[in-house]
Amino acid sequence: MAIDYKKELETAAKTMILVHKPDTLIKMIVRMIIEKVKVSHAGILLYNKEKNSYILTVSRGPVGLRIPAGFARMDMHNPLIRFFKERKNKLIFNNDCLVYDKGKKFLKRIEDSDLKQLLLQSLYQMEIFGVVACIPSYYGDENLLGILLLGKKKDGATFGSDELNFFIAIAQDVAMAIRNAQLFSELELELEKKRSLFYHTTIALAAAIDAKDHYTHGHTQRVTDVSLEIAKKLGEKNKKEFNEQFLEDLHIASLLHDIGKIGIPEAILNKQGPLNPEERKKINEHTNIGVTILQPIRELQNIILGVKYHHERYDGLGYPDGLKGEEIPLIASIISVADAFDAMTSERSYHLPKSKEEAVEEIKRQSGRQFDPQIAAAFIKLFREGKI
Amino acid sequence: MAIDYKKELETAAKTMILVHKPDTLIKMIVRMIIEKVKVSHAGILLYNKEKNSYILTVSRGPVGLRIPAGFARMDMHNPLIRFFKERKNKLIFNNDCLVYDKGKKFLKRIEDSDLKQLLLQSLYQMEIFGVVACIPSYYGDENLLGILLLGKKKDGATFGSDELNFFIAIAQDVAMAIRNAQLFSELELELEKKRSLFYHTTIALAAAIDAKDHYTHGHTQRVTDVSLEIAKKLGEKNKKEFNEQFLEDLHIASLLHDIGKIGIPEAILNKQGPLNPEERKKINEHTNIGVTILQPIRELQNIILGVKYHHERYDGLGYPDGLKGEEIPLIASIISVADAFDAMTSERSYHLPKSKEEAVEEIKRQSGRQFDPQIAAAFIKLFREGKI
Structure with missing residues (x-):
């Protein structure tokens, strides 16, 4: 056998553990084997927990798929699966592989009729698949993680026993790498769930607070959408400042920007007609109340800046600190x-809604007065692009 | 050399990738090497990102620590670190290891005075550490992940080149496993942060809603604490039902149980004196309002049951559904x-606070009427144990 591909495969098998997407990993392995070992085709049957079955996850080769689609899923009663799950190969050969030719020869010598039947059916499946060798991967001693299926070598040679031993070793690396990738995926899924839970809960509570203020239905969600659009626009020219982390902070800050309204009496929030100076002062406290609510949360320190200062003005005439x-x-x-x-x-108690065009004009006019010019400019661009 | 430990070490190196705590992993490796290779002591210098230094993470052996504490941290100017970071060993030997005896011999032949100086200082450090061989681990071609330090073999023999080559291979596995474990740790840390962010935000918002109702300051937190105590008590006899997931759901449900109060007019929430039937009816709506707020959140479906039904009574006379x-x-x-x-x-507008004893008596009396008897019993036990 050619020894030269071994080193390459070994190195590849070792770096595999840093590939944390099981699907990518499996595709890599099969492609590698086809290229390096020069077999006509190869596939991997992989255990799927949800379906409690073995699924033909990839199957490829230059001669095309040889494995009929109907055989892509095998449950626990499938002979090939049973053969390896019950480690029957240990009874027959002194390693883990099932090689078609050897199995065929061995058939005549088996006396146990159940075993004979099982081996016969397994070999029949190999025929259907055009597979000459099956190499199982176990996690621990018990769990059959998957089976590597190998087609004929292109040069017509059969697999030698040293070659098969090498595959067994590689299959062990692969099993570990797949197991590792699965654990990684599970953790990432968990993270995604927590992230989603946090956002959804924050959105729901912000909406509930919106609902207290009869005039602002849907306000929080709309402000959040527009804020994120502005930041993405600014990010086109300055990726470093407006990065993922900034977008995440802005997302949360926008959702929570009016959280302090929970501390403002309903009578003022829902008053018909314009507010008197004292009522205005009371409403303006919502930024600082928001800070008081969120201050204890260590993870929100960047976000609090958005809650606290979203009523400051570029000319210094805003509140609470006149920045x-x-x-x-x-x-x-x-x-x-x-x-x-x-x-x-x-619509507000004290004015009818402006048209978008009028509002954009007003933002343009207030650029450098109420608003930061670079942000007003980004907003106007978005409007012109029809994104607002 | 004894070939017998190789198989064991190789197998161990492969299973290592499923150990996802870097510290545990490194301790395992060093212990394994000391036991299997029979060296006097061994240690690992591992790169620490935060400190931008290499830290002597573990160092052990039957003859005790040979490495002075002052040398436990090495920055980028340290000669031994520089020697390996700049891959000087490639210039000198045709593998990655630095063996003390060979280095010493090679010194005389070096013409480049900088390299000579660097090797001299590196060897001097090895002397101080009582180390006869250093085996570096790289991640990719560039990044020095760490250095395995080996003391003398107990039988006095020197390391053969096949043995060193084997260590280089193992060191590569170790590097991968450590890198993998670090990635895992980072992901777990991220998950912990998200979990904490979610809890803290929910706590802050629940407290803000508490604050709207002048009579219930701190109510949510106290209900949450007592609920969790009850569930833990019940879990002593029924771990399966009152498992981690249940505790987590209960934690969130307790924090959010009165979230619907955000939809009740302040005038009713803060009314002095007893409520009339219509006001009572309005207040009772808070359970269903809570459901409306949380319903869109897929992840909270179990939790909503707690919010919706926490005013049901065991005898069927509660609300909203009379379960x-x-x-x-x-x-x-x-x-x-x-x-x-x-x-x-x-204290409430309509009553003075009862003593704990009186309240517990009332709960006992209402067991089977207002309250589920098994839960009332657990609560009473907790009280007797002084946990409430």
Whole structure:
């Protein structure tokens, strides 16, 4: 046998553990084997927990698929699966592989009729698949993780026993790598679930707070959408500042920007007609109330800046601290534009909704006064592109 | 050399990738090497990203620590680190190991004075450590992940070149396994952060809603604490039903049980004196309002049962659906007891607080009427144990 591909396969098998998507990993392995070992085709039958079956996950080769589609899924009663699950090969050969020719020869010598039947059926399946050798992978001693199916070698030679031993070793690496990738996937899924739970709960609670203020139905979601659009627009020219982390922070900050309204009396929130100065002052407290609510949450420190300062103005005439120009955190300046736009285009007790065009004109006019010019500019661009 | 330990080490190296705690993994490896290879001591210098240094992570052996504590951390200027980072060993020997005796011999032949100086200092460090061979691990071609330090073999023999080649191969497995474990740890940390963010945000928002109702300051947190205690008590006899998942669901459900109060007018929530039937009816809507708020959140379906039914009664006289006995989900029955206990022992507009003893008596009296008997019993046990 050619020894030269062994080193390559070994190295590849070792780096495999850093591929954490099971599907990618399996495709890699099969492609590698076909290329390096020069077999006509190869496939992997892999255990699928949900279906409690073995699925033909990949099957490829230059001569095309040889494995009929109807055989792509095998349950626990399938002879080939039973043969390896029950480790019958140990009874017959002194390694883990089932080689078609050897199996065929061995058939005559078997006295146990059940075993004979099982081997016969397994060999028949191999015939259907055009497979000359099956190499199982176990996780621990008990669990059959999968079976590597190998077609004929292109040069017509049969697999030698050293070659088969080498495949058994590789199959063990592969089993570990697949198991590892599965664990990784499970953890990533868990992470995705938690992320989704956090967002959905925050969205639901923000919507409930919106609902308290009769005039702002859907306000939070709209502000969030526009804020994220603005940040993506700014990110086209400055990927470093407006990165994934910034977008995530902005997303949460937009959802929570009015959270402090929960501390404002309903009588003021829902008052018909314009507010008197005292009521206005009371409403303006919602930014600081928001800070008080979120302050204890260590993970939200960047986000609080957006909640606290989204009513600051570029000219320094805003609240709560009268910050000016670049002193205002970007996250807050973005929410400020999105918030003002939604307030202008929605009905309020004290005004009818403006058209989008009128509101954009107003934002243009307020650029450098109420709004940070770079953010107002990004917003206007978005409007022109029809994205708002 | 004894070939017998190789197989064992190889197998161990392969299973290592399923150990996902880097510290455990490294300890395993060093212990394994000391036992199998029979060296006096061994250690691993491992790259630490935060400190941008190499840290002596473990160092052990039957003859005790030979490595002075002051040398436990090496930065990028350290000669031994530089020697391997710059892959100087490639210039000198045709493999990756630095063996003390060979290095010493080679010194005389080096003409480049910088390299000579670097090798001299590296060898000096090996002397201090009592180390006869250093085996580096790289991740990719560039990144020095760590260095395995080996003391003398106990039988006095020197390491043969086949033995060193074997260590290089193992070191590669180890490097991969450590890298994999680090990735796992990072993902787990991320998951823990998300979990914590979710809990803290939910706690903060629940507290803000508590604050709307002047009479219930701290109510949510106390109900949550008592609910979890009850579930743990029940779990002592029935681990399967009151498992981690149940505790997590109950935790969230308790935090959110009164979330629907956000939809009740402040005038009713904060009314002085007893409520009239219409106001009572309005307040009772908070369970269904809670459901409406949380319904869209797929991940919260089990939790919603706690929010919806925490005012049902065992005798079927509760609200919103008049469920009876075992029809009431356990998660709701637990919150019901904790909620009633906190209401009784807190001041309300219409009553002074009861003492704990009086409240427990009342819960005993209501067992089988208002409360599920098994949960009332668990609560009473907790009280007797001084846990409430």
